[in-house]
Amino acid sequence: DGGITQSPKYLFRKEGQNVTLSCEQNLNHDAMYWYRQDPGQGLRLIYYSQIVNDFQKGDIAEGYSVSREKKESFPLTVTSAQKNPTAFYLCASTTGTGLNYGYTFGSGTRLTVV
Amino acid sequence: AQSVTQLDSHVSVSEGTPVLLRCNYSSSYSPSLFWYVQHPNKGLQLLLKYTSAATLVKGINGFEAEFKKSETSFHLTKPSAHMSDAAEYFCVVSDPSRSSGTYKYIFGTGTRLKVLA
Numbered sequence: 434d435g436g437i438t439q440s441p442k443y444l445f446r447k448e449g450q451n452v453t454l455s456c457e458q459n460l461n462h463d464a465m466y467w468y469r470q471d472p473g474q475g476l477r478l479i480y481y482s483q484i485v486n487d488f489q490k491g492d493i494a495e496g497y498s499v500s501r502e503k504k505e506s507f508p509l510t511v512t513s514a515q516k517n518p519t520a521f522y523l524c525a526s527t528t529g530t531g532l533n534y535g536y537t538f539g540s541g542t543r544l545t546v547v
Numbered sequence: 548a549q550s551v552t553q554l555d556s557h558v559s560v561s562e563g564t565p566v567l568l569r570c571n572y573s574s575s576y577s578p579s580l581f582w583y584v585q586h587p588n589k590g591l592q593l594l595l596k597y598t599s600a601a602t603l604v605k606g607i608n609g610f611e612a613e614f615k616k617s618e619t620s621f622h623l624t625k626p627s628a629h630m631s632d633a634a635e636y637f638c639v640v641s642d643p644s645r646s647s648g649t650y651k652y653i654f655g656t657g658t659r660l661k662v663l664a
Contacts, residue, residue, distance in 0.1 A: 439590075473556070474656060475637060475654035475655055475657055476591075476637070476654040491651070521588075523590055523591065535593045535596050536591075537593075538583075538591040540589055540590045541588065
């Protein structure tokens, strides 16, 4: 079955450490997105990519980086510059511009600073 | 700019009674609107979408929503709640970016639905 796979499901980060969250899709979708979810705040957009080798900052990109070397993959790196990284991270993808299609979401990665 | 407001952060209903989750939006354009459901520690699943066709939209699991332009609302309803409906629900409006021709989603802050036995 087609879908989006996020790994790991749970991730623990030490202070000052960079960590990378994986997002892989086999839906042949062009666009991919990373969201951060905090309690009571809904989802906030970190980065998005419409095509391979291109990506754009979202509303809260500071302290994060991404790459889009393959259509199927859109990894997110949480750098040491992100001062409050503890959150639930969701990856999504869509075909076309997403206006009428809706997004397909992965099952998320919960990141905790220890 | 587009925005979306979910009027209730928590809603409790008894099993078998109707569900109403309220959503108001603000949009300078003809919006596309969506409802998503999220079960604990899971991703979001699309329930239904409005994209300028019929104003009454039917979704999965017996949910439906009505687009009311005059009231700028897109409330989610279900005639009879089931225990499995307990989850968090997000109302979403699309936000077109004229500079890039792309679209982003604006998420509401979510409504947690509790279903009592």
